[in-house]
Amino acid sequence: MRNFLYRNPDLYDEVYAGTNRLDTGLCERAFQQYLGRLPGSLLDVGCGTGEDVGHFARQGVAAVGVDLQPLMLQRAKLKYPDVTFTEADMRHLDLGRRFEAVISFGYALSNLHTDTDIAATLHSIARHCTPGALLILEALALPADRAVIGLPRHFTLDTPELRARASARYDLDRRSRLLHRRRSWHDEDGMLLEEDSARFRMLTPAELRIHLERAGFDVLDVHDREHPDRADMPSGVMVALARYATRP
Structure with a gap:
């Protein structure tokens, strides 16, 4: 992670x-x-x-x-x-x-x-x-509909030190029941700050x-x-x- x-x-x-x-x-x-x-x-x-x-x-x-x-x-x-x-x-x-x-x-x-x-x-x-x-x-x-993942797809930071946004992508392996989340964080000018990822059961x-x-x-x-x-x-x-x- x-x-x-x-x-x-x-x-x-x-x-x-x-x-x-x-x-x-x-x-x-x-x-x-x-x-x-x-x-x-x-x-x-x-x-x-x-x-x-x-x-x-x-x-x-x-x-x-x-x-x-x-x-x-x-x-x-x-x-x-x-x-x-x-x-x-x-x-x-x-x-x-x-x-x-x-x-x-x-x-x-x-x-x-x-x-x-x-x-x-x-x-x-x-x-x-x-x-x-x-x-x-x-x-x-686990969603019944293969296409529906109801988790947040957008994240926002608005602090004196940092203003940034993230978008999340989800991929679900239904056989293992593992959900892979990938997030891309960008500053207010659109520059990529970091990419992170996690897997959830x-x-x-x-x-x-x-x-x-x-x-x-x-x-x-x-x-x-x-x-x-x-x-x-x-x-x-x-x-x-x-x-x-x-x-x-």
Whole structure:
């Protein structure tokens, strides 16, 4: 993976500011519906620059964030010095504690390309859940229509230091379920700054449910991130809500 924004986490925050507000709003509604309150403790898997976990820490939740990108974590620690951040591989977490809620956004699960790695991660998350803990998990949804990829194709940066735009191209290998994204970043004069690329594993809602159930979770709901009432997942991103039921 080559990601321009991961290497420039201040720019990452600029591009995804609105997305973080969507994340936390979705979580707060789920907490109210299924817990009746904010959780006492929360783990953010793939926390990035810490916006989501920092939001809940400010509200008194004992929150911990984990990520594998050191530059992203450096920025997270600068922004939220009172929050615990840990550099760790989500497939092999061993934090020595359990949480009432676990959240995971930013395509974290979709960065795992095999069923083995997905299963390892969900079992790892389960080991950090208290009985009845709520899991809110984002994943990329495999489109039913070969021609439709609902993910963002245009990205904009507008800061005092840099004004730039990026266009994204997507190619899906349906046999491997891998989506290849290529982005080209240009400055305001049209000069090419950088090209980056990433591969993401896509799942159907049914496949995600099976993975969660095998890790010991009772699935409460799987819906489109931006259109909860749409069964066809038009945004390309699905969110699963699940409760930890048994030790995997």
